[in-house]
Structure formats: C-alpha cells, structure tokens
Amino acid sequence: METETEQVSLENDQPPGCSREKNDWRRQLRNSIKDIEGLKKAFSLNAAEVDCLAAAISNYPFRITPYYLSLIDRQNPEDPVRLQCVPSKYEERLYLELQDDPLGEEKDTVVKGLVHRYPDRVLVGLTDICPVYCRHCTRKREWHKGFWTRTASELEDIYAYISDHKEIRDVILSGGDPFILSTEKLEAILKRLRGMSHVEIIRIGTRCPVVLPQRIDDELVSMLKKYRPIWLNTHFNHPNEITPESARACDRILCAGIPVNNQTVLLKGINDDAAIMTKLCQGLLRMGVRPYYLFQCDPVTGTGHFRTSIDKGLEIIKAMRGFTSGLCVPTYVIDGLEGQGKVPLQPEYLVSREKDHFVFKSYKGELFKYHNPEGQR
Ligand SMILES: *Cc1c(COP(=O)(O)O)cnc(C)c1O
Numbered sequence: 001m002e003t004e005t006e007q008v009s010l011e012n013d014q015p016p017g018c019s020r021e022k023n024d025w026r027r028q029l030r031n032s033i034k035d036i037e038g039l040k041k042a043f044s045l046n047a048a049e050v051d052c053l054a055a056a057i058s059n060y061p062f063r064i065t066p067y068y069l070s071l072i073d074r075q076n077p078e079d080p081v082r083l084q085c086v087p088s089k090y091e092e093r094l095y096l097e098l099q100d101d102p103l104g105e106e107k108d109t110v111v112k113g114l115v116h117r118y119p120d121r122v123l124v125g126l127t128d129i130c131p132v133y134c135r136h137c138t139r140k141r142e143w144h145k146g147f148w149t150r151t152a153s154e155l156e157d158i159y160a161y162i163s164d165h166k167e168i169r170d171v172i173l174s175g176g177d178p179f180i181l182s183t184e185k186l187e188a189i190l191k192r193l194r195g196m197s198h199v200e201i202i203r204i205g206t207r208c209p210v211v212l213p214q215r216i217d218d219e220l221v222s223m224l225k226k227y228r229p230i231w232l233n234t235h236f237n238h239p240n241e242i243t244p245e246s247a248r249a250c251d252r253i254l255c256a257g258i259p260v261n262n263q264t265v266l267l268k269g270i271n272d273d274a275a276i277m278t279k280l281c282q283g284l285l286r287m288g289v290r291p292y293y294l295f296q297c298d299p300v301t302g303t304g305h306f307r308t309s310i311d312k313g314l315e316i317i318k319a320m321r322g323f324t325s326g327l328c329v330p331t332y333v334i335d336g337l338e339g340q341g342k343v344p345l346q347p348e349y350l351v352s353r354e355k356d357h358f359v360f361k362s363y364k365g366e367l368f369k370y371h372n373p374e375g376q377r
C-alpha cells in the first residue's frame with residue numbers, strides 16, 4: 001500500500017518544461033498543513049487544545065491546502081470553513097446510530113472499487129486521497145485503510161464489469177477525489193470508458209473547485225473536453241467558499257461544455273440555516289452551477305457532531321421554495337440505510353384529499369382547492 005506522501009510525490013513527477021500553472025496545484029498540495037505542528041502554528045493552538053485533538057487526528061488524518069486555509073477567519077473558532085477541515089475532538093464522540101458504512105456500500109460492491117446499486121448507473125471509487133479531508137466525509141471508513149489509488153489490475157476488473165453490463169449508461173467517478181490523479185492517468189480511464197458504446201454519460205465527483213481550484217488548469221480542461229458528455233458534480237457547503245478562484249474554476253469547466261452541479265451536505269453550525277443556504281445556492285447560480293442535492297448528513301462514525309434533524313432540512317427547503325428561483329432549490333435527500341437508495345423529501349404542500357378534490361397549501365401558507373379534470377384517472 002502506498003503512503004500518502006509517496007502517492008503525492010509520485011503524482012508530482014512531471015516532465016521538464018511544464019507550465020508554471022500546472023505546478024501550481026502541486027505546490028498547493030506540497031504546502032498543505034497535514035501535521036499537528038502545522039496546525040498549531042496556523043491556528044495558534046495551545047498545548048491543551050492540541051492534546052484534545054491527538055486522538056481524533058490519529059484516527060482521521062487531515063490536510064488543508066493553503067488556498068482553503070486562506071478562506072478561514074482564524075480568529076473565529078466557529079468559522080464555517082474551519083469546521084469543515086480542522087479536526088475536532090467531537091470526531092471521537094460516539095452516538096448509538098453511527099456506523100462506519102451505514103449506506104451499505106461494501107455490501108453493494110460487486111467488483112473491488114465499483115458499487116452497483118441502481119439499475120442503470122455505477123459508482124467507481126478511483127482513490128481515497130483528497131486535497132482536503134472533509135471532517136464530515138461519508139467515506140471516512142476508507143481513511144483507516146491508508147491512502148490508495150486503484151491499481152492497473154483493479155481498473156481492468158472494473159472495465160470488464162462495465163463492459164459486460166450493457167444496462168450501465170452512467171458511470172460516476174468518485175473517491176476520494178478523482179482529480180488528485182494526474183491528468184494522464186485520468187485520461188487513460190476516460191478513454192477506456194468512452195470505448196464502451198453503452199456508457200452514455202460519465203460523471204465526475206470532485207471537490208477541487210472548492211478546495212483546490214488551481215487543479216482546474218487548461219491541461220485538465222482541454223483533456224476532459226474530449227470525452228464529453230461529462231457531468232461534473234462538486235461540493236460547496238457555504239457561501240464563504242464562493243470566491244473569484246472557485247468561480248473561475250467552475251467557469252473553465254462550464255466553458256468546456258461540461259455542466260456543473262453541486263451536492264451540499266446539511267451540516268450543523270455550518271449551513272443549517274435558511275438564509276445561509278439561500279445565499280449559497282444563489283451564489284452557485286451566479287457561477288452557473290446548479291444546486292442538485294442537499295444531503296441529510298449520513299450517520300457515519302466520526303461525523304455525529306454535524307448531524308441535524310430531518311425537520312431542519314425540510315424547514316430550509318420550505319423557506320426557499322417559492323421565495324427564490326426554483327433553479328436555486330436543491331432536492332433534499334436522505335440516503336437510505338443498508339443500500340436502500342436515496343429518498344427525496346419535500347415539505348408537505350398537500351393538506352388533504354377527497355377523491356378528485358385536493359386542498360393544497362401555497363408556499364406562503366395559504367390554503368386553496370384544486371381538482372382533477374373530470375373523468376380522468
Ligand atoms: C448517489 C449514488 C448514485 C447516483 O445517484 P443519482 O440520484 O443518480 O445522482 C449512484 N450510485 C450510488 C451507489 C450512489 O450512492
């Protein structure tokens with residue numbers, strides 16, 4: 001198994017004479033904070049504060065890019081970007097409902113690295129390495145296995161499975177962050193997938209636009225452009241993450257003809273507030289990014305302190321729907337336990353029904369009647 005340092009230095013191998021821009025994201029990774037000394041310095045933590053974090057850090061590694069660090073108000077211990085990336089003693093807190101793999105991804109793994117849960121699409125984990133390790137990550141269980149990227153032979157098994165299953169029309173490349181791979185490696189993967197005619201679309205899940213926008217360089221974007229239709233899903237959680245740099249990264253992807261959608265996780269103390277969520281989603285639309293899902297935070301070990309009630313999520317959607325652009329409103333989903341799949345949740349607008357007669361409540365809370373057209377079933 002490769003250690004993270006080896007992996008990153010491996011990805012650092014580069015031909016002589018490559019552009020300065022290309023070096024930029026690698027420099028960000030090299031200069032990231034990833035040990036306790038770095039954390040102590042960056043946040044002027046005292047010995048007692050550091051002691052509290054030791055257990056959490058030994059269980060769950062961290063990394064913060066200089067760019068993402070620059071978004072934090074270091075005077076504010078509750079800063080929403082800080083809470084997403086700086087380890088907390090609460091990660092050690094146990095709650096009854098928490099599990100390592102509550103969604104049953106291991107159970108639905110049909111080939112190492114490939115989850116086939118839904119009829120026509122599969123999720124492929126290419127690596128568990130990320131530029132920043134989100135404290136709320138659903139796949140925290142992977143971090144205990146060290147840092148890995150799929151080997152050539154594991155990839156062959158994945159290609160063979162997809163090639164044999166003609167019902168797969170949508171392949172989701174995820175992880176970890178697929179953009180941590182070199183552009184060359186990623187291109188080899190896309191090329192193989194594009195060689196299978198039943199694979200209609202490829203989706204890439206990446207947090208790079210948010211935590212390492214330097215990664216979205218010309219070389220990457222012109223490579224991706226060749227393998228469309230690609231749909232990119234990213235992961236903004238707070239309006240403070242909307243910056244000129246992240247907007248530029250999204251714009252480059254969009255200009256290559258690759259639609260960008262966003263998946264937000266509902267996080268206590270970060271975005272569990274209708275005004276913050278509205279500001280975030282309006283900011284995304286300004287960048288041309290469509291809010292896709294708002295996820296209820298999964299019951300994953302090490303993330304319990306971020307979880308809110310489902311009522312909170314419904315309250316936020318209710319405060320958005322009708323009050324701002326419909327494009328702004330994400331679908332609120334909980335991911336069912338043990339692989340039951342995603343369930344969309346909506347505030348209740350249907351108050352009562354008798355046969356063909358309905359009573360609805362408008363977004364403003366006013367009741368009104370509606371009925372089915374006569375004779376229609
Ligand atoms: C979320 C998810 C998908 C994609 O679901 P969509 O609703 O199509 O975005 C696919 N496979 C797995 C295992 C998932 O968790």
Ligand code: SF4
Nearest residue numbers: 130133134137176207
């Ligand atoms: S970028 Fe995604 S996979 Fe990586 S740590 Fe964050 S939530 Fe997890």
